[in-house]
Amino acid sequence: MNMQGDQDSAGKLALPPSFILSAIEPLWLRTAGRQVWGPMVNRTRRMLHSIEQQDHRLMDRVHAWSAPRWLRCWMMVATRAGDGGLWGLLGVLVLCFGGPGGDFAVAAAASSSLAGIVLFMSVKRIVRRRRPCATRQHCWARLSSPDPYSFPSGHTLTAFAVTVPLLLYSPLLGLALLFCSCSVAASRIVLGMHFLSDVLTGFLFGCGLGYASFLLVMK
Secondary structure, three states, X not given: OOHHHXXXXXXXXXXXXXXXXXXXXXXXXXXXXXXXXXHHHHHHHHHHHHHHHHHHHHHHHHHOOOOOHHHHHHHHHHHHHOOOHHHHHHHHHHHHHOOOOHHHHHHHHHHHHHHHXXXXXXXXXXXXXXXXXXXXXXXXXXXXXXXOEOXXXXXXXXXXXXXXXXXXXXXXXXXXXXXXXHHHHHHHHHOOOOOHHHXXXXXXXXXXXXXXXXXXXXX
């Protein structure tokens, strides 16, 4: 597969559909299996292309939107909290005041978040999707990113990997955490650090890891 040709034809698209397929497409599919699976691959390619177009339409609107000051402050606080400090502080509070089972819930949240970090760092290196802020300059947000890659959103994945086990442990605490996690996820889009599909994928991965970790630890 000619990667350079795909990138040139994609223009401004940060993740040409052929690129992600070439990263995950097994060898047998590239050879003999192509005749059988070719139509499915083409449909998947068209679907990814459509998602990419929708991502860029939303990005263009967000990056050109001069948000009110209160929303800017909210998004900045949320994304900084999602760097990890909020989740560490929360774990300490649950350990100290959470009551019976709190230590297991924290262990489940810590396990899922660590697994999530390994997962999103690995996927980012495979997919290598550029961040929205590298594609188009934001009209007001100026943040430095820890890495140049966008897919999936590590902040969102970690937020929900922590939230889901604690939500299952304590629904009351979980409701407050859901607000924090949704704020973190929204901030990654509003501040131009991720596309919508990055955040949605991080949400799904985080929820899956959090639920699986809770079942394993609390068993």
